[in-house]
Amino acid sequence: MKTAIFGTIVLISLITKTQAQYWIPCGGRASAMSNAAVAIADAFSVNNNQAGMVMIKQPTAALFFENPYFLKELSTQSFGINLPTAFGVFGSVVNYCGNSNYNTIKAGLAYARMFGNSFSAGLQLDLLNTHLAESYGSKISGTIEAGIQIKVNNKLSFGAHVFNPVQVHLAKYMNERIPTIMRVGWVYIYSQALLLAMEVKKNTGLPPEFLSGIEYKFFGKGFARLGVATSPFRYSFGTGFLFHHFSLDISSSYHESLGFSPQASIAYAFGK
C-alpha cells in the first residue's frame, strides 16, 4: 500500500507539470481547442468562466469525463448544471479528479449576470477537498473564482477569469498553498461556421501557457475542432454533434512524451 501511495505521489508530481489539479478545464468542446475557453460561452462555462453562463437560455445539465494519458488513476469527472432565471443565471459544478489514494474534489455554486448589452460577470464559491490515503487524511478549503466576458463587437469577444485569487492554504507545513490560476483570452468569430480562440494562462506554480483552438461547423450540426498549446507542447482535436436537446463532444489531446488523453462530454438542455 505504501508503494502504491508513493507511486501515486510521484505520478501526481509528474502530472502537475501538465495538469492543474483543483481547477480543471471541462467540456469536450474546450478540450478539443486545447482549453482556450475563457472567452467562450457554453454549458461548461459554469466551470470554465462563469461569466459565459449568461448566454444559456434553458436549464442545462452537463457531464464530462477525461482519462489523462489513459491512466485511470488520474481520471476526471465533472458534473455541472445551469439554471437561467429572471435575475441572472445560477449554476453548480462538482469536479472529481484522482483515485481512492489521492484525489481532489471541487464543488462550487455560481452566479452570473449581464450588465448592459456587452458586459457580463460571474462569481463562484468553491469548496475544495484534498484526500490522501491512510494516515494523511483529508483537508477541506474554501475559495472563490470569478470571471468577466466582454463582447467587443459582433466578431470579437474578450474573457478573463481567475481561480483562487487568495491562494488559500492547503497546509501550514511548508506554507503549502493552492495555486492561483489566471487566464485571459479572446475569441474571434469569422462566421456562423468558424471561430478562433486564443488564451494565455498562468498558474502560479507553472510557466505561462499559450492556448489556441479553432472550431468549424459543418452541415449545421457537426463540429470539427483543433487546438495547439504550449508549455508543455500539445495538440488537441475533437468533434461534436448536436441532436435535438443533446450535444455530444469527444476529443483528445496529445502530449509529446505522455501521449493521448481522451475526453468526452454530453450536455442536455431542458425545455424549449
Place this chain on the structure above:
Amino acid sequence: MGLLMLLTMSSYAQSIDSVQVQESYPLENQVENITENNDAEFDASQWNDDLEDLSQKQVNLNSLNENELRRLFLINEQQISNLLAYTAEYGPIASVYELQLIEGFNQEIIEQLIPYICLDFQPIEKFQWEKALRYGHGETIARYKRVLEPQSGYERNNDSIRVTSPNNYYLGSPDALGLRFLYKYKDRVQYGLVAEKDPGETLLPKADSLKKGFDFYSAHLYLNDFGKLKHLAIGDYHLQFGQGLTFWSGLAMGKASGMLPQRKRATAIRPHASANEINFLRGVAVSTELKHLTITAFASSRKRDANQLAGDTVNSEESLFSSLQETGYHRTAGELADRKRVREFIAGGNMAFREDRFRVGFTAYHISYNGNFKPSDALYSQFQAGISENTFAGIDYSYSYKRLTCYGEGSYQLGHGLAQVHGLSFTADPALSVALIFRDYRKDYNNSFSAAFGEGSKNTNERGMYAGIITTPYRSVSLTAYADFFQYPWLRYRIDAPSTGHEYSAQLVYMLGRKGNTSLRFRYSLTPLNGSSENRIVQPVSQSERFYWQWQLNWQAFSWLKTGNKVYLVKKNSTEGIKSQGYFVCQDFQFIPGKWESRISFRYALFDTDSYETRMYAYENDIPGGFSVPALSGKGSRCYMMLYFRLLRYLQVWIRYSRTFYSNINYISDGPSRIEGNVKSEVECMMKIRL
C-alpha cells in the same frame, strides 16, 4: 504606379521583376529558413533555377490553365478555383485591381502576387518549327565574383610546403566565373549551355595532370507540349513527382514563417539550367499524355565525386569508396582526386492519372553506382542500406473537395523501410486557412532524391505533425502561425538517443496603406542535442531552446526611394545552461531613378552575437540567380551596394560590392580560406545580353 507599369509593359517587367522577387516576403523567409536549417556551408546556388524560373516566367492569370496557376505557390487551391470561376464568367482580367473582386483575394495577397503575375490574353497560336528557331530569344549571361582580400590558400609558397600539405592550397585563382547561354521560344522550346568555375578551381590547364577548361559544364534541350509528347528533356534536367517523397530534384518549399505549406505541385520534367553541380540528372527524360494519363520515363548516367579509400585498388577489381562528395568544389589536390570517380545510373518512370479533382501517381526508380561504398559504422546510420544499389517505389494521391484538399505519398525502399507523408489544407473561411501535415519516415528509409516535408534535411528517421493557420481577420492585418512537433525514433548525428522536439512560430503583418508594411515575427524551437559536459564520458541528450524575434518595416517613401529596416534578436539556452544571444540591425535603401532603367540598393547593418550558435542569417538583395544569406557571427558591421542598369536595349549590367568588418577578431575563417585581418570584401558582377 510602378506596379501598373510593370503589368502593362511586359518586356520592361521581365527585366526588373527579378529584383522584385527578392523583396517578396514569403520567399525571403523561405531562403532564410532553409539556410538556417542547412547550416552555413549551404550552397544556395542550387535554387537559382527554381527562383529564377518563377521570376522570369510570370504566371498568366488569364491562362485558364489550372496547372499554370498552380505554379504560383502563394495562392491556394480555393483561390485558384475562384479565379477560374471568375474568368469563366466575366472573361479575362483586365487589371490587377480587378482581383480584389474575387473571393479570397485581398490587398496584401495581391501585392505579394504582383511580381509573379501577368495578365496576357493572347490567343494560342499554332506552333511552327521555323518560327520557333527564328523568333525565340537568346540570352547570354556572364558572371564574375571574387573575394578581394588575400586568402592563405592562394599564397604562392614554395613547392616544399605545398608538397607537405597539398590540401591547404587551392590550385586555381580566387575568381569565380560563370557563363550561360539560353535560347527560348515561349515555353515550347529551350536549349542552353552552362559553364562554371568556383573560386580556387583551375580554369585553363597549368600542367598535364590538371583538367582543361571550366570545372563544370551543363547543357540541355527541352521541348514542351508537342501533342502527345508532353515533355522531352535531353541533357541535364530535373524531375519532380507527387509529394516529393519518392523523387524530387531541385527546390522544395518547406516550413517558413509567413506561409502555409500546401500540396506540392510537381512539374514532372524541367531543364536544369543552373550551375548547381549536385542535384540534377543527366540523360533523357520523356513524358507522354494520353487523355487522363501522363507517363514519364527517364534515364540518367553521370559521374559523381566520391572519396576513394586508399590501399584497396591494387588487389580488387572494384574500388571501395567512403562516401559521395556533395560540395561541387574541386579546388585542392584532394578535392580534384575525388572528382568524377564513380558513375551513377538512375532509371525509372512515373505514371500519373488525373481526373477532375482526383489524381493518383505511381513512381519507381532504380539507382546504382559502379563502385562499392564502405558502410558507415556510426551507430546512428546503422539502419541505412548501403548506397551502391537501391530501388524505390511510391504512390501519391491528392483529392480536392470544395475547400478541402487532401494529399499524400507513401514510398518504399525495396528490402528496407517505408516512408509516408499525408497532408490536408482547408480554407475554413475566406479569411482563414488551415494546414495539417503528418509524416512518418522510417529509420531504414534512405532516399537521396526525396524532398518531402520534414524537419530534418533528409526524409529519414522522423515522425511528426505540423499544424498551421493563416488568417486575415481585418483587411490590413494578417497572422500566420504554426506548430510542429517531431520525434526521431532512432539516433541522429550528435543525438545519441531517440528524441523529440518541437517548434512554433507566429508572424503578424500590418499593412500601412499602399506604401508599406510592418511585421513582427516570433519563433521558438526546442531541439534535442548531445550535451557537451567535460566531466562526463557518456553525454546525455538534452534539449536546447532557441527564441527568435524579428521586426521589419518596408516603406515606399517616394516613387524613387524605398526604405527598409530590420531588427533581429536570437536567444539560445543551450544544453548545459549556457545562454547566448545575438542582435542584428539594418537599414536598407533602394533608389529607383525614374529616367533610366536602373536601381541602386544599399544596406548597412550591425551585428553582435555571443557565439556562432546565435549567428544571424539576413537575406540580402543579390544579383539575380545569386543568393546571398551570409551567416554573421561575432561583432561587426556589414554593408553592400548593388547597382543595376540597362546600358543598351539588349545589355543589362549588375555590379555588387559587399564588405564585412569584424571588430573583435584579427583573422577570418580557418584553413585555406583564412584571411589575415578583420575585413572581408567581395565584388560580383553580371552582364546579360539579350537578343
